[in-house]
Amino acid sequence: MAEQRKARRGGRPPGRTPRREMxxxxxxxLFHRSGYRNTSTTDVxxxxxxxxxxxxxHFANKEDLxxxxxELSSQLMETAAAEAATLPPRGALDYLLDSYAAFCVQRxxxxxxxxxxxRNLTDEIRERIGGHHQDYIWMWTTTxxxxxxxxxxxxxxxxxxxAIGLMTSVTFLHLDPRHPGQIDQEGMRRLLAETGRRIVFxxxxxxxxxxxxxxxxxxxRATW
Numbered sequence: 001m002a003e004q005r006k007a008r009r010g011g012r013p014p015g016r017t018p019r020r021e022m023x024x025x026x027x028x029x030l031f032h033r034s035g036y037r038n039t040s041t042t043d044v045x046x047x048x049x050x051x052x053x054x055x056x057x058h059f060a061n062k063e064d065l066x067x068x069x070x071e072l073s074s075q076l077m078e079t080a081a082a083e084a085a086t087l088p089p090r091g092a093l094d095y096l097l098d099s100y101a102a103f104c105v106q107r108x109x110x111x112x113x114x115x116x117x118x119r120n121l122t123d124e125i126r127e128r129i130g131g132h133h134q135d136y137i138w139m140w141t142t143t144x145x146x147x148x149x150x151x152x153x154x155x156x157x158x159x160x161x162x163a164i165g166l167m168t169s170v171t172f173l174h175l176d177p178r179h180p181g182q183i184d185q186e187g188m189r190r191l192l193a194e195t196g197r198r199i200v201f202x203x204x205x206x207x208x209x210x211x212x213x214x215x216x217x218x219x220x221r222a223t224w
Contacts, residue, residue: 020058022048024072027065032109036066036117066117067125073110074132076103081139089146093200096140101167101192105185108171115168140164144200155208162203163196 026047030039041062045055059065080099084092104111114133118126140160141153148156170192 017058019048019050019054020068023050023055023058023065024068028069028072028107028109028113031066031069031113031117036062036113036120041065063121063125066113066120067129069110070114070118070121070129073114074129076107076110077136078132081136084139084143089143092143093147094197096143097163097193097196098189100164101189101196104167104171104192105188111168111171137161137164147200150205151208152212154212155205158208158212159200159203163199166199167192167196 023044027039027044030043030047034043039062041055041059042052044062044065045052055065059068080096080103083099084095087095114129118129121129137157137160140163141157144160144163145151145153145156148159151159170188
């Protein structure tokens with residue numbers, strides 16, 4: 001079914017002007033490679049071919065740039081979740097697996113920046129963006145529960161987190177997809193999606209029951 005309906009990959013949300021988009025892409029690359037604290041707004045402007053003062057026509061400060069980068073991640077997840085919601089459970093799972101595998105291979109910086117740099121955001125912004133990520137994980141949990149109805153909700157959540165965590169981990173391999181000699185993007189995407197599929201369908205109820213405390217089988221909270 002995954003092959004029958006291809007996931008949208010590499011798309012970008014509407015409403016971004018060319019210069020703003022160039023700045024967001026430059027900030028994403030620099031925050032990923034050099035870190036938020038080691039990157040200035042002048043660096044971002046130079047990488048985008050835009051003068052330092054002109055950056056402030058689009059962003060109030062460096063934190064505003066970081067927010068825009070991480071909101072891009074949220075928007076891509078929201079788009080994937082909305083598309084998955086239109087499909088039957090198995091098709092939705094295939095779509096989530098394929099689209100998130102592509103997300104991790106093609107844009108590894110987004111996951112790394114969220115995990116490593118979110119502490120630089122205000123509590124309000126961090127909670128807002130984190131809430132979008134949690135909604136995305138809940139979509140996974142609901143979908144896994146639908147294709148594995150014999151599992152308790154917590155067990156479905158564990159499987160969803162295992163699959164997401166596996167695919168997210170590839171972003172820390174420091175493989176730059178801009179250099180095709182390092183990885184085959186399509187091959188890596190297929191490997192991640194298929195391995196995630198095995199986690200969901202081949203992990204037994206007995207294995208999950210042994211890993212989840214009985215008192216917690218019906219209590220679950222997304223924390224990624």
